[in-house]
Amino acid sequence: MKILTKGQYYGNPNSEVSFDGVLLSHYSYTGDKTDWHYHENPYFMYVLRGNMMDCNKKAKSLCPPGSLMFNNWQEVHFGSKHSDRASGFHLEFERSWLKKMGVSQQLLEGSQLIEHPRVHLAFAKLFHEFAMPDSYSVVSVEVLLLQICEVLSKIKEANTAETPSWIGHLKELLHYDSHDFSLQYLSNQLDVHPVHISRAAPKYLSMSLGEYIRQQKIKKAIPLILDPTRSLTEIAYQVGFADQSHFNRVFKSFFKMNPSVYRGTKKISLG
Known part of the structure; x- marks a missing residue:
């Protein structure tokens, strides 16, 4: 089973920015299908263009443009491309960053599509910071990521309640x-x-x-x-x-x- 280390994804890298344990990257997806694999770190994939499908041992998730997919570390999966051209924006964070920020590593488990619009809006802001950075982008990225973690924590609490x-x-x-x-x-x-x-x-x-x-x-x-x-x-x-x-x-x-x-x-x- 292939393991992808920090910053490794299938496809062609277009650009990448690292912020102290947080990695933002933009990839063009080229092959029709990847091998089964897992990642060293948890990450999100925000589909910018084209139709993708993320498949793990439990489910297949169709990911058209605007979809937000979370894959946890050591979650075995593969991806397939269902359009001529496709690309995505990735947010990857080291588990040490979660510990430093006091965020539970069990915040999200497995692989899942994230539907909550507040998380999507935060990702849209992240992509803007990534695409058009300025001197405040580093602190903006950290604040946005903490906001994402906070919303996901509330979603998890709501899901565990009756x-x-x-x-x-x-x-x-x-x-x-x-x-x-x-x-x-x-x-x-x-x-x-x-x-x-x-x-x-x-x-x-x-x-x-x-x-x-x-x-x-x-x-x-x-x-x-x-x-x-x-x-x-x-x-x-x-x-x-x-x-x-x-x-x-x-x-x-x-x-x-x-x-x-x-x-x-x-x-x-x-x-």
Whole structure:
């Protein structure tokens, strides 16, 4: 079984930045399929372009653009490419970094797709710091990584608590349904009273329902923004905003910049 050490991935490396135990890298994926392997360190793969599939001994996960996949150290898996061109942004951290920062090594186990929009937004910010660094990028990367660990810790706590069965269905609707959400629509789909949904959602989503929906829309927009063939107006409508002006305001509230400025990140070739 092949083990990939720090900074080793299948494909062609485009760029790499190291921050004291944390490694950020951008790879173009070339081969149609990798060998079975595992990694020395835990890492995340954020798919920037193309369709990938991550396969381990328990599951196969389709990873289109915008997908965020976590693979823990010593998790045996292989990857396959399902489009002509594909690339990804990697965040890898040494276990010594987790210990130094007081983060549990059991924060995440195995391999899994990460769906929570707050984690995705943090990764979008990480990619921007990576693509367009300045003198504050080192501290920004560490802060963002700690924020990611904090959110993942809360998700793990919520998953271990006794959770109503309809919460899983709610998350599926919010992640995959393209409907223009309203409390009444969700109530009809879940067969749960609207008031109960609005009161219970913050406990299991770690934020209000409205905030989760806004973050989910921005999460869907990020890979589209990085595609230069799409206009921002088209993207705004596609992810569920009434117009580009509303899209701009919500995006700026999370990123402190307009989507047109963030789009400058695409100066890195996506492979």
